[in-house]
Amino acid sequence: DAKTTQPNSMESNEEEPVHLPCNHSTISGTDYIHWYRQLPSQGPEYVIHGLTSNVNNRMASLAIAEDRKSSTLILHRATLRDAAVYYCIQRGSNYKLTFGKGTLLTVNP
């Protein structure tokens, strides 16, 4: 299964932007990059996904490097409700959505 590499944990302050990095050096041309997050005691929640171009939605922005070997999830203004584990997933032709260890984001008031 395709592997991604994320920092184990990151910390942010409320109202500040957060940049969550992810490396996916084995990515192939048709693999999508997906981001999900999981709040305590809940199932994972879709955040955003993309192939080559940068993507924006109401929750976040996704910046994908030109060589596609890395990407960054951007939360523009972190709130306490954004504290969660964030998973970066490389989804390939086997269709599997395989979760790695993720990044635990702590948001300080």
Add this chain to the structure above:
Amino acid sequence: DTEVTQTPKHLVMGMTNKKSLKCEQHMGHRAMYWYKQKAKKPPELMFVYSYEKLSINESVPSRFSPECPNSSLLNLHLHALQPEDSALYLCASSHYRSTNEKLFFGSGTQLSVL
């Protein structure tokens, strides 16, 4: 309706019991998934159904038996489980089994095997 509903929310069972987990969605999705999540670990894929047919089985032991009776419903039948099977069982769905589709997850069933 953008929800995936899982029942029950909590389940305690003995090793000789037979029980079933239920998952339902009414979004017209044709792909459905079962994941298992141990405490403080990421979810692990168990099964994928596409158009009511099993398309991926991640070498799951036969004591877990999935069933997809129709496009809205997914069951996981449990029999002769072990204490190490205690975990959060998550169901998810997507429009199709495609790399470009997002998954909608339920809140899970917290299973304890005694």
